[in-house]
Amino acid sequence: MINTMAEALSKEQVEQEISGLQGWNYENDKLTKEFSFKDFREAITFITRLAFEAEEQVHHPEIYNVYNNVRISLSTHDADDKVTEKDIQLAQTIESLYN
Amino acid sequence: MINTMAEALSKEQVEQEISGLQGWNYENDKLTKEFSFKDFREAITFITRLAFEAEEQVHHPEIYNVYNNVRISLSTHDADDKVTEKDIQLAQTIESLYN
Numbered sequence: 309m310i311n312t313m314a315e316a317l318s319k320e321q322v323e324q325e326i327s328g329l330q331g332w333n334y335e336n337d338k339l340t341k342e343f344s345f346k347d348f349r350e351a352i353t354f355i356t357r358l359a360f361e362a363e364e365q366v367h368h369p370e371i372y373n374v375y376n377n378v379r380i381s382l383s384t385h386d387a388d389d390k391v392t393e394k395d396i397q398l399a400q401t402i403e404s405l406y407n
Numbered sequence: 408m409i410n411t412m413a414e415a416l417s418k419e420q421v422e423q424e425i426s427g428l429q430g431w432n433y434e435n436d437k438l439t440k441e442f443s444f445k446d447f448r449e450a451i452t453f454i455t456r457l458a459f460e461a462e463e464q465v466h467h468p469e470i471y472n473v474y475n476n477v478r479i480s481l482s483t484h485d486a487d488d489k490v491t492e493k494d495i496q497l498a499q500t501i502e503s504l505y506n
Contacts, residue, residue: 348458348461348462348467349458349462352454352455352458355451355454356451356455359447359448359451362447363447363448368447368473368474370471370472370473371470371471371472371473372469372470372471372472373469373470373471374467374469374470375467
């Protein structure tokens with residue numbers, strides 16, 4: 309049952325891993341980013357696109373949407389809701405969708 | 408610019424209006440309900456379906472999703488983020504999608 313993907317990363321590891329990612333913050337044991345779009349349709353389109361990737365990675369973010377804004381928070385339930393490589397990987401995927 | 412749809416309802420009015428709606432709570436000047444689904448796909452499907460209705464009504468909820476759970480909060484920006492008839496109407500529509 310041991311899966312190296314679900315091991316919590318240290319604060320230093322997380323900060324190193326996200327150093328190449330624009331706008332992601334590490335706080336309260338989560339990786340979080342606020343995304344802004346032209347309008348509601350664009351925000352929902354982003355959420356839908358992201359949902360397919362989340363399913364593929366079998367890893368699901370917290371998603372909070374108000375009109376044209378989307379806040380994504382990532383942590384790993386199987387690692388006591390701490391940040392693991394799974395979160396880094398999903399963050400990278402989300403970035404590739406946004407850019 | 409006056410629109411009767413955007414007038415804040417009193418607490419009594421809101422409570423009367425939602426008395427026929429299952430599971431909606433009125434707190435912190437918002438109408439809120441937690442929805443639960445079989446899995447993430449079903450939750451995202453609900454959000455997507457709801458998004459079309461929100462666009463049609465030109466009224467957009469706060470949407471919070473974690474895996475199979477979706478929390479919807481409704482208030483009206485143009486009425487100082489208080490609950491108006493627009494929120495009641497969208498809540499009724501959301502109920503019809505869920506049931």
